[in-house]
Amino acid sequence: MAISLSNFLYDLLLLLLPFGLIAGSNAQSQTYTYDWNVSWVNRNPDALAERPVIALNGEWPWPLLNITKGSRVVVNLHNQLGNQSTSIHFHGLFQNGTNDMDGPVGVVQCDVPPGRSMTYNFTIDQPGTFWYHSHSKGQYPDGARGQFIVHDPDSPYLGQYAEEVAFTLTDWYHDEVQTLLPQFVSYKNPTGAEPIPNSALMNDTQNITVSVQPGRTYFFRVSSVAAFVGQYFWIEEHEMTIIQIDGVWTKPAKANMIYLASAQRCGFLVTMKDDTSRNYAFVGSMDETYLDKIPPALNPNVTGWLVYNDSAPKLPATNLTAWDVFDDMTLVPYNDQPLLENVGTVVTLDLQMETLGNGANYAFFNNVSYVTPVVPTLYTVLSSGAAATSQEIYGAYTNTFVFNKGDVVEIVLNSADSGKHPFHLHGHEFQAVHRSPPHEGKFDANQTHNFPVSPMRRDVLMTQPDGNFVIRWVADNPGVWFFHCHIDWHLVTGLAAVMIEAPLDLQRNLKVPQQHYDNCKALGVPFEGNAAGNTVDLYDLTGQNKDVPRLPSGFTAKGYVAIVFSGLCAVLGMAVISWYGAAPLSSAELASARSFIAEAEGQSN
Numbered sequence: 001m002a003i004s005l006s007n008f009l010y011d012l013l014l015l016l017l018p019f020g021l022i023a024g025s026n027a028q029s030q031t032y033t034y035d036w037n038v039s040w041v042n043r044n045p046d047a048l049a050e051r052p053v054i055a056l057n058g059e060w061p062w063p064l065l066n067i068t069k070g071s072r073v074v075v076n077l078h079n080q081l082g083n084q085s086t087s088i089h090f091h092g093l094f095q096n097g098t099n100d101m102d103g104p105v106g107v108v109q110c111d112v113p114p115g116r117s118m119t120y121n122f123t124i125d126q127p128g129t130f131w132y133h134s135h136s137k138g139q140y141p142d143g144a145r146g147q148f149i150v151h152d153p154d155s156p157y158l159g160q161y162a163e164e165v166a167f168t169l170t171d172w173y174h175d176e177v178q179t180l181l182p183q184f185v186s187y188k189n190p191t192g193a194e195p196i197p198n199s200a201l202m203n204d205t206q207n208i209t210v211s212v213q214p215g216r217t218y219f220f221r222v223s224s225v226a227a228f229v230g231q232y233f234w235i236e237e238h239e240m241t242i243i244q245i246d247g248v249w250t251k252p253a254k255a256n257m258i259y260l261a262s263a264q265r266c267g268f269l270v271t272m273k274d275d276t277s278r279n280y281a282f283v284g285s286m287d288e289t290y291l292d293k294i295p296p297a298l299n300p301n302v303t304g305w306l307v308y309n310d311s312a313p314k315l316p317a318t319n320l321t322a323w324d325v326f327d328d329m330t331l332v333p334y335n336d337q338p339l340l341e342n343v344g345t346v347v348t349l350d351l352q353m354e355t356l357g358n359g360a361n362y363a364f365f366n367n368v369s370y371v372t373p374v375v376p377t378l379y380t381v382l383s384s385g386a387a388a389t390s391q392e393i394y395g396a397y398t399n400t401f402v403f404n405k406g407d408v409v410e411i412v413l414n415s416a417d418s419g420k421h422p423f424h425l426h427g428h429e430f431q432a433v434h435r436s437p438p439h440e441g442k443f444d445a446n447q448t449h450n451f452p453v454s455p456m457r458r459d460v461l462m463t464q465p466d467g468n469f470v471i472r473w474v475a476d477n478p479g480v481w482f483f484h485c486h487i488d489w490h491l492v493t494g495l496a497a498v499m500i501e502a503p504l505d506l507q508r509n510l511k512v513p514q515q516h517y518d519n520c521k522a523l524g525v526p527f528e529g530n531a532a533g534n535t536v537d538l539y540d541l542t543g544q545n546k547d548v549p550r551l552p553s554g555f556t557a558k559g560y561v562a563i564v565f566s567g568l569c570a571v572l573g574m575a576v577i578s579w580y581g582a583a584p585l586s587s588a589e590l591a592s593a594r595s596f597i598a599e600a601e602g603q604s605n
Contacts, residue, residue: 031072032065038144039080046199046206049174053143054081054134061204062132062146064166069127069152075120077112084178085111085523086144088120089135091263092247092459094427098122099378099479100512102426104135106372107482107498110520110527111136118515127152128247129221129265131168138177138492141227143204145170149221150247156334157219157243161269165210166221169260169284169302171197171229172204177488184489187359193292194228194489200286200302208304209314210282217271219243224260227488229290230420230462232323233258233266235282235306240268242331246458248429249334255326259287261422261462263486276308281317290419329435331456339451340431340472344407349399349497350442351415351463356548362493363485369494369547370484371397373531376520378480381503382510383528387538388503395531395544399497403475405505411483414442414468421490422462425473425499427481431455434470435463443468460486478502478509494547 036056043060044050053060067073079086089103101122102108112118133145147168152158173180173195180195202208212218220240222233234257242253244267258266286300305314349365356362362369373380373395381388394400403409410433415421433451436443455472463469484496520527529535532544 030068031074032067033074033076035076035078037078037080038086040082043143045201045204046172048199051174052176054086054139055143056146060143062144064146065132065148067124067148067150069150069154070123070125072121072123076117077120078117079112079114082114084139085113085136086134086139087112087118087136088132089426090120090122090130090132090148091424092126092128092130092265093122093124094126094477095122095479096125096427096477097509099427099481099506099510100516102479102481104426104482105137106376108378108480109376109516110523110525112519113522116519116522118519119513124150126150126247127155127249129166129223129244129267130247131223131225131263131265133225138181138488140225141173141488142177145225147221147223147225152249156249157269161217161219162213163216164219164221166223167203167208167304168201168223168225169231169233170201170204170224170226171231171286172199172201173227174198181492185360185362185493190355190359190361191292192353192355192361192363192493194290194487196291196293196295196298197227197229197286198298200229200231200284200300202284202302202304206302207314209307210304211307212272214272214274214276214308217269219267219269221265221267222258222260223265224262226262228262230259230261230287230422231284232287232325233260233282233284235270236280236317238270238273238280238282238306240270242266242268242326243334244268245328245331245456246429246460248457250456251332251334253326253331257323257325259323259325259328261420261460261486262488263422263424263460264458264462272306272308278312279308279314280306281315282306283317285320287420328458329432329452329456332452332454333457336454337431337457339433339453339455340408340474342408343410343472345401345403346410346412347401347497348412348414351413351417351421351495353417354550357551358548360493360548362547363490363495365399365495365497368397368399370399370496370498371395371494371545371547373398374533374543374545375526375529375531377498377500377531378506379512379520379527380530381480381500381506382512383535384530384538385507386504388500388507390539392541393530393538394498394500395541397545397547398531400500401497402500402503405475405478405502407475407501408472409475409499410470410472412443412445412468412470413463415463415466418465420462420465421495422460422486423483424460424486425471425481425483427477427479427499427501428473429457429459430461430471430473431457432461432469433472434468435461436467436469438464439466440464440468441466443470475499475501478505480506 040052041055133140481499526533530538
């Protein structure tokens with residue numbers, strides 16, 4: 001599969017640019033309208049196993065979208081899956097003024113049921129490399145994801161490259177999520193070992209090629225759309241110059257290898273060699289430290305090639321034994337935005353994983369595993385009047401925090417888990433103020449920290465194992481914004497929180513289309529009241545959704561399994577006794593019983 005613009009198209013683009021027909025100000029008012037029918041098709045992207053995937057208009061992978069900054073996007077989503085509800089989230093967009101179009105189910109909307117539709121309508125006022133995906137429970141690993149680019153007519157790097165090349169990196173499973181999820185959240189998996197991917201993919205396939213010309217500079221835009229595993233990425237014998245991270249222009253930074261955790265994106269320039277005698281591999285390699293065990297047959301790598309010469313061979317990539325990864329915390333935003341000071345609110349989130357009373361493993365912030373409320377949180381904000389400023393009405397199992405407009409918010413995240421976790425904040429770019437090395441433990445605010453003068457900004461930041469990070473942003477976007485681990489297995493087990501900004505402003509300025517409420521009605525989901533659906537007493541949370549009850553402290557993983565199996569055995573034993581006792585006696589059993597009774601009566605006399 002080759003991805004490149006022809007010379008003719010490139011020259012045509014250069015001719016059109018001065019007239020504003022491609023990326024100039026005259027194009028900014030354009031409206032992009034998409035009619036998407038979501039359904040199942042069968043595909044075999046790694047040539048190892050055919051399986052059902054979620055397609056758009058009968059096609060998969062989902063298309064690359066090219067949009068110009070300032071444009072309006074209208075998506076008419078029609079759910080033809082038949083057996084599942086769905087949704088769409090345009091990852092990384094601020095959705096300023098259109099919080100109801102953000103997509104996460106239970107946070108800002110209800111699911112779109114089979115046979116029904118939803119229209120997403122919003123304007124994009126930010127450039128960058130993004131992706132779009134289902135935000136319904138664990139669904140995007142089934143293929144419901146694609147990449148989209150928002151082109152910037154005011155890019156500081158216009159004229160420094162000849163062409164753009166965009167593609168995705170991902171892990172891939174041969175089984176559907178509806179098969180894997182019950183196996184993952186199970187008493188049979190008390191340690192919470194995540195499902196192991198079967199392959200790595202580029203552009204949801206393998207062995208892609210990029211036709212290049214000697215001496216030219218190309219702008220590569222790479223998005224991780226993985227469900228679980230991060231990937232190392234490099235181009236053999238070519239240096240990358242990073243100029244964009246997620247949706248933020250950065251000052252140029254040289255790198256030989258980058259790392260993309262789930263949902264992260266990177267844009268970089270690569271200048272081609274003058275020699276056309278050979279072709280060069282570029283590689284995505286899964287970070288095997290994510291995996292509890294490594295199957296012998298697993299190939300963690302996916303390879304593509306820069307093709308200088310169609311007649312030259314595409315040689316296999318060299319196997320690496322060490323990782324020389326660029327440190328993204330050293331990146332500096334192009335506009336030199338200074339470190340946010342005068343922090344108004346500090347939110348400390350302590351991350352841990354724990355096995356609960358059903359024997360399965362769950363994820364927690366501050367001892368609370370996120371559970372979707374009865375009423376989507378945005379609808380609680382809009383229907384609760386002055387009480388919307390009170391955290392209590394949003395439930396005890398949603399990790400909800402409320403901020404005033406303009407607050408400088410700081411999140412201190414402390415991970416007590418041995419794995420890596422990429423965290424995404426909806427509705428914002430944040431400043432990555434600090435990230436510890438692995439195994440440092442909790443952040444110590446009493447120590448002196450040399451925070452950067454102009455911190456890297458992005459919308460996904462990965463914490464190291466048993467480490468911590470600190471991020472800051474300004475609560476200047478009234479809305480209900482999800483903050484969650486972008487490893488989908490961790491999100492479905494509760495690793496999430498909700499940030500609510502300026503709820504009274506939201507009530508004054510946001511009107512949700514009736515179609516959204518109609519989908520709630522079709523599902524039987526209430527859309528007024530507190531987290532429990534109570535519209536009379538907003539502080540009465542009777543009937544709220546709760547997480548699984550805990551067992552007494554001191555149980556090990558084996559102990560949880562033992563007690564679950566003991567309980568099952570006890571229930572099974574009682575069932576057998578009841579069944580046996582209720583069964584009629586045979587003639588031999590009846591004669592034996594009569595003899596026993598007669599003998600007993602004789603002894604008593």
